Amino acid sequence: MSSSLFSLEGKTVAVVGAGSGIGRAVAEGCAAHEGRVVCLDINPEPAQETADTILGKGGHAEAACVDLCDGGSVEAVFSTIRERHGSLDVLVCTPAMNVRKPLLDYTDEEFDRVIGLNLKGGLHAMQSAGRIMSDQGSGSIIMFSSIRSLLVEPGQGVYAATKAGILQMARALAAELGPKGVRVNAVAPGVVETPLTEPIKDDANWYRAYADRNILGRWAQPEEMVGATVFLASEAASYVTGTVIFVDAGWTATDGRFTPPGM
Ligand SMILES: NC(=O)c1ccc[n+]([C@@H]2O[C@H](COP(=O)([O-])OP(=O)(O)OC[C@H]3O[C@@H](n4cnc5c(N)ncnc54)[C@H](O)[C@@H]3O)[C@@H](O)[C@H]2O)c1
Numbered sequence: 001m002s003s004s005l006f007s008l009e010g011k012t013v014a015v016v017g018a019g020s021g022i023g024r025a026v027a028e029g030c031a032a033h034e035g036r037v038v039c040l041d042i043n044p045e046p047a048q049e050t051a052d053t054i055l056g057k058g059g060h061a062e063a064a065c066v067d068l069c070d071g072g073s074v075e076a077v078f079s080t081i082r083e084r085h086g087s088l089d090v091l092v093c094t095p096a097m098n099v100r101k102p103l104l105d106y107t108d109e110e111f112d113r114v115i116g117l118n119l120k121g122g123l124h125a126m127q128s129a130g131r132i133m134s135d136q137g138s139g140s141i142i143m144f145s146s147i148r149s150l151l152v153e154p155g156q157g158v159y160a161a162t163k164a165g166i167l168q169m170a171r172a173l174a175a176e177l178g179p180k181g182v183r184v185n186a187v188a189p190g191v192v193e194t195p196l197t198e199p200i201k202d203d204a205n206w207y208r209a210y211a212d213r214n215i216l217g218r219w220a221q222p223e224e225m226v227g228a229t230v231f232l233a234s235e236a237a238s239y240v241t242g243t244v245i246f247v248d249a250g251w252t253a254t255d256g257r258f259t260p261p262g263m
Contacts, residue, residue, distance in 0.1 A: 005236040008035030012085040013233065014078065015039055016068060016125055017094030019046030021194030022144065022222045026092050027051075029226030030233065031059035035090065038081050039063040042095070068095055068121030071128075078128040087136055090233040091129035093122060094144045096162065098196070100155040111158055118162035119169075126173050126184070134180040142232045143170045145188040147248050163188075167244055174242035183241035185232045190248030192220045215250030 013030045017023030019041035031037045031054040039054075039061055041047035047063040054061035066077045082088050096118045099110045122143060133139025145167045148160040167186050174184035191197060191210045197219075200206045211218050228245045231237050246252050 006033060006230055006234045008033045008090070008230065008233055011035050011089035011233070012081060012087055013037045013090040013092065014081055014088060014129070015092045015094070016066060017041060017092075017144075018050045018063070019043045021094070021196060022189065022192060022225045023092070023094035024050045025222035026094070026226055026229045027061070028054055028057075028059075029223065029230055030090070030092070031057070031061055033230050033234070035233070036060040036085060037062075040066045040077065042067050068093075068124055069116055071124040074124045074128045078132055082132050082136075088129060088132045088139065090140045090142070091125060091133075092142045092144075092229055092233070093125040095121060096144065096146075096159075096196075098156070098159040100159070102155060103157045106158060114158050115162060118159070119165050122166045123169060126169060130173060130177055130182060130184075133182040134177055137181045139182045140233050140237070141170070141173065141182065141184040142229055143167075143184070143186045145170075145186040145244060147188055147190050147246065147251050149188055149244075150252055170244075171242050178241055183232075183237065185237070185241060186244040187225060187228050187232070188244050188246045188248065189225055190214055190220060190246075190251040192222055192225065194222055213251055213256045214248060215254060215256075218249070220247070220249065 008030055013035040015023050015027040018027040018039035027037050027039050027050050039047040039051045044065040051061040051063040064077055067073045099114055129141055143166050146163040148156055149163040149167045152160045170184050170186045225247055228247050
């Protein structure tokens with residue numbers, strides 16, 4: 001065992017979605033914990049920027065392009081990683097999209113687009129990493145869910161369904177691959193300031209309402225998702241599988257509406 005429980009030294013870590021938001025922060029965080037990080041994204045330039053930032057700090061990183069919606073592309077990229085580095089030890093998968101609108105107005109095309117990335121794309125990543133990790137007899141898969149896997153609001157029906165769905169697939173995969181030495185878990189953020197949530201930040205009332213909804217009374221920065229992710233990736237989580245860590249400042253612990261006088 002490594003001298004540090006949370007060290008990722010010697011591990012090859014693939015981060016899909018590393019070009020933005022939480023994926024970028026997590027890629028940098030895994031590198032700061034000594035991981036050899038492969039920054040993957042459908043947009044190659046921002047993924048390369050993340051890799052360059054890591055390299056600039058003396059870490060180990062490279063970048064490549066992958067489209068999660070194309071199962072063949074995911075399979076090819078993950079196989080190349082294994083060939084180049086000898087193993088694929090950790091997968092972190094962040095990409096997701098949202099079309100906010102009432103269910104009565106949802107078109108089939110919008111439904112297919114959201115499900116196609118959030119659920120089918122997630123499945124592609126789990127399948128390709130799962131096959132490699134089963135074969136090598138070890139690995140940790142970390143999927144990104146959301147508080148929306150439990151709680152909804154108007155306009156979030158389809159997105160919420162995908163975030164609950166990814167959790168159930170992660171739990172099933174944990175059960176299927178546990179005997180092969182592969183752990184599968186999820187991180188469920190509250191509200192995090194990233195390009196995905198930029199439109200909310202532009203609306204002061206909306207932004208404040210979400211901050212007031214959690215115990216700490218504020219939004220998270222993407223870097224605040226690193227701790228849970230590195231934990232799940234590392235030997236510190238050797239007995240942790242099939243679970244979800246809510247990193248939500250207590251959003252799911254309280255109803256957040258009212259503090260009685262004197263409390
Ligand atoms: N930001 C939040 O407040 C928040 C809250 C709860 C859950 N989450 C979850 O966290 C995860 C990351 O969110 P974020 O805010 O960092 O998003 P983001 O939009 O900032 O980043 C997503 C990244 O995924 C990449 N991507 C998109 N489609 C892709 C594809 N087909 N193949 C490969 N890469 C693709 C994008 O290029 C981008 O770099 C998502 O699963 C989201 O549901 C976010």
